[in-house]
Amino acid sequence: MNVALATDLGRIVGPRWVRARPAELAAYEADGLPTHASRPALAVLPGSRQELIEAIHLLHLANVPFVARGAGTGLSGGALAGNEAVLVVLTRLNRILHLDPKRRRAVVEPGVVNARLSEAALPHGLYYAPDPSSQSACTLGGNIAENAGGPHCLKYGVTTNHVVALEVLLPNATLVRLGSGSSESWGPDLVGLFVGSEGMFGIATEITLRLEPIPAAVRTLLAAFPSIRTASEAVSGIIAAGVVPAAMEMMDQACVRAVEASIYAAGYPVDAAAVLLVELDGTAEAVAGEAV
Ligand SMILES: Cc1cc2nc3c(=O)[nH]c(=O)nc-3n(C[C@H](O)[C@H](O)[C@H](O)COP(=O)(O)OP(=O)(O)OC[C@H]3O[C@@H](n4cnc5c(N)ncnc54)[C@H](O)[C@@H]3O)c2cc1C
Missing domain, CATH: 3.30.465.10 (Uridine Diphospho-n-acetylenolpyruvylglucosamine Reductase; domain 3)
Incomplete structure (x- = not known):
């Protein structure tokens, strides 16, 4: 089945855009979910919308299931296809x-x-x-x-x-x-x-x-806290005050120390129990007002 199907798909997308050998398919047997792996029967990489339509039409007529795949970074295993299915890789449709x-x-x-x-x-x-x-x-x-x-x-x-x-x-x-x-x-x-x-x-x-x-002004604030609880209360306080920051991220001490020990060291306070990063954006006046 795979050889005939690979040949037919190759007529649509060009033979080099059909992956059938085990070594080629190994690249497609996992996504961002590290606990699962599954090798598809074939992988096909259409280069245009028309090729994609024709490939899906062929799979439909042949009653072969398919799974779409983008970059394969998904964390839910959604881009994994069983060994009876064809993986339809969409990375060439990138215009x-x-x-x-x-x-x-x-x-x-x-x-x-x-x-x-x-x-x-x-x-x-x-x-x-x-x-x-x-x-x-x-x-x-x-x-x-x-x-x-x-x-x-x-x-x-x-x-x-x-x-x-x-x-x-x-x-x-x-x-x-x-x-x-x-x-x-x-x-x-x-x-x-x-x-x-x-x-x-x-x-x-x-x-x-x-x-x-793109916002006219962006300002990032760093606040250090003696405990996770006080940092969490600060998050609640910010939202309760009606301020919606563009982004808000908390790092605990282990995370801060790991970052500071890496090439991404940015001068975060390693003695703080928690660090809050708050990004404000908007007009210059609004950002200045919210930062107070
Ligand atoms: C380091 C890392 C950081 C991440 N950070 C975040 C984050 O901050 N926020 C977040 O939400 N996610 C995050 N993710 C998860 C992942 O990047 C996202 O879910 C992303 O949207 C997946 O895109 P993809 O192109 O890799 O899709 P894939 O993994 O290839 O596919 C994901 C799902 O989409 C389906 N699919 C793909 N293309 C199509 C299409 N054209 N039509 C219909 N279905 C399609 C697939 O069948 C599959 O079910 C992260 C992953 C990693 C590895």
Whole structure:
């Protein structure tokens, strides 16, 4: 089955973009979840939306299950495929199709790496807010499937708050459009249903995202505490005072000491029981007011 299927998929995407040998497939038998591994029957890497559609159509007709994969950094094992399934790797679909600075929208293919979008938007004074720590590697398609968050999601929300429309390839190779890139969509929130569905409903083939203006001012504060409790109470106090920092992270003493012993040493107080990092952003006046 694998040889015939590999040949047929190779006719669609080109033979070099079908991985069938055990050594090639070893690269795809794990993702960011270290406790699980599973080698797929084949891995196919389409180079265009049309190739992807044709590959899924073929798998549908052959009744072969498939699993989508972005960068494989997911922590839920979602990008693992069983040995009867084909892994559909989307990293070659990595084009930013359209960037509209006036409407603050970007239309991207699913394999665009998260951080690349903010880099492309930077000259327009814009950025893409959801910033998982893996953003230099993970793809926007994977972010959609996992509803990824990051430090700045405290103020700006997680992925679902930034997706306005999707084109989705269903398992039977039918394309559907969810949401609206131009206005609020009506009816049930199908974009919201798809975001976070871990690839179970289909493959996001085109993603329309909201971009944010880069804040005029950013200020980062460091506060050292004698206990985890007092640091935690400070977090509650900040939120209770109505201040929503762009990001807020706490490190305990073990973490601070580990950082200070590494190449990332930044001068954190190693005697503090806990350290709070608070990032404020907004207008210069608002940041100055909140920092007091
Ligand atoms: C060091 C590290 C730090 C991390 N930090 C964070 C963090 O701060 N916040 C956070 O939320 N996560 C974090 N993660 C987890 C991970 O990076 C995110 O879940 C990310 O969104 C996964 O993207 P990916 O491209 O690697 O997806 P993959 O791991 O390849 O796939 C993840 C899931 O998405 C599905 N999928 C992929 N592409 C598509 C598509 N186009 N359409 C439909 N389904 C698709 C897959 O089938 C799978 O179920 C971290 C992971 C690591 C290793």
